[in-house]
Amino acid sequence: MNPTESLSLHSMSVALQAGQVSSRELTSEALQQMQRLEPQVHAFLTTTAELALSQADQADQQLADWRKNKTAPCSPLLGIPVAIKDVLTLAGVRCTCGSRILENFVPPYTATSVQRLLDAGMIIVGKTNTDEFAMGSSTENSAYGPTKNPWDLTRVPGGTSGGSAAAVSARMVGAAIGTDTGGSVRQPAAFCGVTGLKPTYGRVSRYGLVAYGSSLDSVGALGLSAEDVALLFCQMAGFDARDATSMQMPVPQMDFAENTSLRGLKIGIPDEYFIPGTHADVANTVQAAIAQMEAQGAEIRRVSLPHTEYALPVYYLIASAEASANLARYDGVRYGLREPEEQILEMYRQSRSVGFGSEVKRRIMLGTYALSAGYYDAYYGQAQKVRTLIKQDFEQAFQSVDVIAAPVAPTTAFRLGEHTEDPLAMYLEDIFTLPANLAGVPGLAFPCGFASDGLPVGMQLMGPHFGEATLLRAAAHYQQITDWHLRQPALSLPAGRS
């Protein structure tokens, strides 16, 4: 079997249901690929081999029962391995958030998004690496060492869902869950040459997601195609009473057997996303993909999102302010690291100072300042008002177009260590992904070619609130006429093949 074909969720599902392969076999293959490549890639913080194999045996039993008595349809995800970013809880399996402060934290409950994948019969093979508390753009801020990009081990995989993107890119798993507060699903998807969706704010429950920026956080999916990402997304989405921001909206039913088409789709091209400073290969590759979509019948229109340049400072003030409040809970009292101090105030300070890494402390400091007496109106208050203008830009643009196309990031995967000394340079990697989080709209990243250095380039489609299906259908059509999403890094091929 072609390795890429075999990891498409659809083909795995067909093979499982037909009894051509067992879930135990697929799970063992995933665990073997992890064992072979983890020393180089380091996509996982925890592997759950034993749990996975026992889940796989259960899935095989369910599949056998289903084949005997096909009264109800079989879940298309039953028996398929998946990886979970280590900021989402799975009861009984440690959840570190890439931080020393949670090194030994074993959550007593399971995140709703994860539970829904378990309900569908998916097999959890491990928890993936992330920048500490999902703060970063490269996975280098993990307290447990960086993940490497499977396309070039001297490069970052992007972040913060870098472990999830690398695990899919290296063909350890066909699908993984990530989270996106400012681009953390889309940018690593682009850097690793896979497809990744950040859903509408409120679409997927965040119960069991360790909070970072609560007005921005969303749970998303990564996979080898838009079709696979849609399967995961539709399974995770939908109302959950345990998340106060969860929306009561019907989940789209997506059938990719129907003929997708780009005919008549109005694609907006924002001038503000095609600016000097973007790597020429990235801009040209994305432009070529847009031209290809036009050739397929899409209507291309120029649109303007005039407040785009303010998204970066707005994001870092709001996200840091929310982080400073959310991370106040790590005080050494109820869970997490405690430093042995005699005075309670000193215990708080030492536990937090030893437990948190430098980017997390930087953002807590920035957010504390932005919220402090005398500066609140000038920083946090002003950022919230400019956020309104950014949101209105999108509302305006979506009156004349169905989707907006843009690059995912201004560069391809950069070198490990390239930006670690300069936080602002690192933050600039997120300029094209932050606005969707500020506006709460969905964004989809998918491969659209390669730069001259051989690294994948991603294209981003953004849509109006709850417009995920339009994005996924457009990308699925693009993936029918191109094969960028099928290219895989050399190291992921079975030994002896190239």
Place this chain on the structure above:
Amino acid sequence: MVIIEPMSLTHEEVDHIAQLARLSLTQEERDRYCEQLSAILDYAARLQSVDTHAIPPTSTVLLTRSLLRADEAHHGLSTEEVLKNAPAAENNQFRVPPVME
């Protein structure tokens, strides 16, 4: 609108922020955050040039108000589960250093 001049944080201001955030910084961190936070705040100062007169703040992008759930009792975690991750516990409670002398 409050006008913020391009600015650099003093070491005393960094100490004050760290105090509020319950962090203790090494001398090296103090120097580094002084420089880096100043650079980030300088960059953020560009927001002051945006006219936001009569623009309401956005604190959530939710389209509709979320519903309140029915006021019914649900089972939460057991005491044992709650205390399982505690660095120190005693008599079904979290144990901490003395808060008052």
